[in-house]
Amino acid sequence: MSRGVEGALLGALLLLVIVLILLVANDGASDPCALRYPRQIGCIIDAHEGLAGGLFGAAGGIFAGWLAYRATNDQVRQARREALLARRAVVLDQIETQVRELDLLRTAGAYLLHMAKSFPDENAKSGFVSVLLSLRERAGDTMSFSAVRAPVYGAQIQTQVAHLQELAKSLSNQLQRKVSTIAVMGSDNEAAVREVVEGMRKLAGQIKVTIEQRERVLEGLLDERTALGQSISSTGA
Numbered sequence: 483m484s485r486g487v488e489g490a491l492l493g494a495l496l497l498l499v500i501v502l503i504l505l506v507a508n509d510g511a512s513d514p515c516a517l518r519y520p521r522q523i524g525c526i527i528d529a530h531e532g533l534a535g536g537l538f539g540a541a542g543g544i545f546a547g548w549l550a551y552r553a554t555n556d557q558v559r560q561a562r563r564e565a566l567l568a569r570r571a572v573v574l575d576q577i578e579t580q581v582r583e584l585d586l587l588r589t590a591g592a593y594l595l596h597m598a599k600s601f602p603d604e605n606a607k608s609g610f611v612s613v614l615l616s617l618r619e620r621a622g623d624t625m626s627f628s629a630v631r632a633p634v635y636g637a638q639i640q641t642q643v644a645h646l647q648e649l650a651k652s653l654s655n656q657l658q659r660k661v662s663t664i665a666v667m668g669s670d671n672e673a674a675v676r677e678v679v680e681g682m683r684k685l686a687g688q689i690k691v692t693i694e695q696r697e698r699v700l701e702g703l704l705d706e707r708t709a710l711g712q713s714i715s716s717t718g719a
Contacts, residue, residue, distance in 0.1 A: 485552055492548055496541040500534070507533055563717040570710040573703055580700045583633045587693050590632035590639055594686040597643075601679045610675035611653060618650040635689055642685060646678045 504526045527534045600617060602609040625647070630640040653671060 485556075488552070489545075489548070492545060496544060500537045500541060503537060504530060504534060559717050563714060566710055566714045566717065570707065570714065573707050573710060577700065577703045577707065580696055580703065584693060584696055584700065586628060586632040587635070587689055587696070589626070590629040590635060591686050591689040591693065593626045593629040594639065594642075594682045594689070597646075598679055598683045598686065601675075604680055604683070606676075607669075608672050610679060611671050614646065614650050614675050615653055615657070618647075618654055632689070634692065635685060638685055642678060642682050646675070646682075649675055649678065 507530050508526045597617075601613050625640065625643050630636045630643075632639065649671075
């Protein structure tokens with residue numbers, strides 16, 4: 483209900499109460515005013531000037547108190563609305579950040595898994611060098627710039643892939659220098675490549691856990707955004 487409507491209703495109610503009290507006082511007077519409206523009201527007020535003055539004064543005080551209450555209440559409501567709007571702005575910014583970073587994390591995780599799946603599984607002892615050399619020939623060891631932008635893990639991804647590229651370059655140079663294939667495919671080189679690949683797989687697993695955690699955070703932010711919208715609507719325009 484608007485302030486104007488409330489004020490009109492309160493004013494009418496106070497006036498009605500004053501009139502009723504004065505009518506009761508008129509009925510109990512030794513020389514009551516004649517029942518001729520509206521002259522009767524003026525007569526009663528004149529006859530009970532002190533009482534009428536007190537009643538109107540009290541009514542004015544009540545109305546002034548109501549105005550002060552409404553003003554304070556409006557200020558409190560406006561302050562709460564502004565606080566809710568400020569919080570919603572923060573939540574919307576956090577949602578935007580979470581969505582953007584989740585996309586980068588998913589890209590990074592998929593990139594690492596795609597590269598790691600090209601190699602033998604973790605129990606294999608050989609085959610890593612040949613796969614790495616094949617990837618280098620097909621430019622399959624190219625750095626993903628989206629993946630290295632992933633929050634928290636970007637630098638680690640860049641380090642792992644750079645290490646893999648260095649190994650591939652070194653092995654390729656060995657072959658170009660006519661180093662025997664057996665030596666290039668030796669256990670030391672296999673172990674070195676396998677170690678990097680396992681590091682990438684481990685990193686992909688960590689990213690998966692982080693994605694799940696951030697998805698829960700995003701869900702909570704989306705719920706808060708909905709609740710804030712409802713609370714803002716309840717405070718009025």
